[in-house]
Amino acid sequence: MRQSTYDERLILKDVSIDRLLDNGDSSPRLQQIDFELSPGEWVNIAGVNGSGKSSLARLLAGLTIEGVQGTWSRGFAGNGPSPYVMQQPDAQLFAETPREEIRFALEWRGMPPHEIMLRTEEILTFTGLSAIGDIPWNRLSGGQRQLAAVAAASAGETSLIVFDEATSMLDEQSMVLVQGLAKKLHQRGTAIVWVTQRLQEMTSTARVVAMLGGSIVFDGKGEEFLYGSEEQVGQGPTPCQTVGLRLPYLSALALELGRLGKLKRPYPETKEEWDQALARIEAVPR
């Protein structure tokens, strides 16, 4: 893999990874990936199991993968690996409590000892973990452990964090908390790569990159990913359905009402928008 000249964006050009099958043949794990990420951007990466999401996410985080071919530049993300939050928080927790975990992360990043205590308290406050800072992992929920993992991952000022299905083992409430923390980091200017199969986590305006068979087959706005382009309403599967993902219930309802001519784009997302849309449908004489 060749390192290209410096650009502020993180860029992958024509990147592929082959994997060897048991019978000696090779099959692409990633193929001909062209991808760019700007500083402070949020991108969702979606796709079914085995489509290549984690392989792409690991590359974006700057983690080493054998056999990578192509050209890349990590731009604003810098030369070292970026924090990578995995599905299972326990796989990346080293210390005994959230406070120790954050302290450990700061030590590891080389922060001078006299700054560590103050910064640890700031991070506990920022992440909403102050009240449980000294409680050992076995008395915390999976959601609380995942929040601590994110807190430690973001402990040094970081320009990029990769979340690889970080909420897939969590209940709805914990999912909202972890995603809320990612949003706070994003507002602070951190670029976020958010790998997910839970499409209800995406907003219609967010960027979605969808993978299928190791290739990027869609790169655009969430609304077009879920519903297709405005001209295509009612014609064939949407990009989301093409990659084999199921539309969230409310999106499927919106799409169907659109196909019946009862709803117009942009389709409702929030409860208030749905209340208004349904009131309009009710008001139309049958």
Ligand SMILES: Nc1ncnc2c1ncn2[C@@H]1O[C@H](COP(=O)(O)OP(=O)(O)OP(=O)(O)O)[C@@H](O)[C@H]1O
């Ligand atoms: N370390 C590895 N060595 C060889 N092949 C791998 C390795 N990791 C993943 N693969 C293969 O690469 C392909 C893409 O896997 P990857 O984990 O990137 O997909 P994914 O979309 O993240 O899947 P999942 O949602 O199941 O985690 C799969 O066919 C997988 O079997």
